[in-house]
Amino acid sequence: MGVKWLAALPFLALIVGMFFANRTEPYVLGMPFILFWTVLWVVLTSVIMFIVYRTDPVNRGGDRS
């Protein structure tokens, strides 16, 4: 099991999570919950891709083409 499987989480957050997140309450950071859930996962997607990038062996060895 590689770290890259973390990248499946945002898909689960959409396919399973949206059924629970489709609501306005509670408001978080001024946003209705459905929007907060969306923004949260957009940010987490960046974080996950950062982790994947750092642990992926293809990215070692600098910036060669």
Place this chain on the structure above:
Amino acid sequence: MNSALIVILLVLLLSIYLGVQARRGKTMNLEQWSTAGRSFGTLFVFLLSAGEIYTTFTFLGGSGWAYGKGGPTFYILWYGALAYILSYWLLPAIWRYAKQHNLLSQSDFFVAKYNSPALGVLVSLIGIIAMIPYLVTQLKGLGAIMQIASYGSISSTLAVWIGVIAVTIYVMASGVHGTAWTAVLKDGLVLVVVVFLGIYLPVHYYGGIGQMFHAIDQAKPGYLTLPAKGNSVYWFISTVLLTALGFYTWPHAFQAVYTAKNEQTFRRNAMVFPLYQLILLFVFFVGFAAILTVKPPLQGSAGDNSLLVLSVQTFPKWVVGLIGASGLLCAIVPGSLLLTTSATMISKNLYKVINPKASDESVSRLAHCLVPVVALIALYFTFNGQSIVALLLMGYSLVTQFFPAIVFSFMKRNPITKWGAIFGILAGELVVAYTTITSKTVGLLLPFMPQWVKDLNIGIVAMVVNLIVTFAVSAFTRSAGAQARSAVNA
């Protein structure tokens, strides 16, 4: 001439200047023109892809959806994020293959992978049919933006002509180099304008973003979430998944991948892009801010103008000019990429197939000359087309059908044959065309199904048909091919 107009014209002149000077020091053969000689570093590749995030569709449509539809708007943030996850693995593979085989267009990719110029012709034709309405929406958006932002002193028709002439000049001169340089100006301006509007307007009219959402929820209960029917959770999930697949199957997005200097670029961008697209959040805020403040309320598709109407109502003229200018660039940048891509495909994957003896030089010359021709066709539909929104939605579903043939081609042993790919794509397209032209939804096709099935995006049906036909035809042609081979050997 008012100050808004002066700002818009200055930005337009600056963009033409940047676009034309981009050709300096380069011999404009077809490879330079369409793929920049595979020389772009992280920033330019980033900006070319960002051209996809902020088009007039997102600028006006994103706020328009927030204004007119509410909760379902959030799908735009989701599909972007998921598309970037796919891009981490998909784009380096596409780039590597394109570099090895010296590909210039998306159709070239299919020709090389499946060893079939016929598949290239098919994909070119579908790509062009899908891209023209895309170009037309950009032009229509450009017309609306200039008309409102110039306080009516420039008609939408005149604005569209000015915009098209500007784009044609620099695309003919510099191709994708010009697009990259104007994208620098565009993203800088859009970033500042959108973040400012998205924070200022909710604070100015409601006292804050939280107060704004509470006020909307009180005035229109249920508006901020997904409804039980229609644009329901099932619609949301199926639409996000399909559009995420379609993100990089657009011919111009695909061709832009070739411009990169190395494959590292894409993996690095995949980390940054999800965060970057959060700027769309501010576009949504503007649309939401307009809901209780624009009087009289905008009806139907006029909701796409909510951002501009609210801005005219709120700001002095020079600020409106800056907003108008950023909207203008949001049309010009993707518009120029669409022109470059369609001209490349017509000259290389249609003309060159019909006339195989054509020299590289004459193919390149033809591509340049096709730019004004494609622009004129788009202009015709801009002024005469009525059902263009339907066509654009169809465009997205059309290009999504390329996805299986692209992905399978990267497997160690490609499970599908060229005939499987050809008939699969054709079958998928037929479903898309039939359901769009007759405006069928899953609900109308299958009225006995439960509500959640009826709400599914119709593209799912097309994709399933595509996959079934792809595998059936592949199995048939493969065993027929094996029989023919054993007959030869016997």
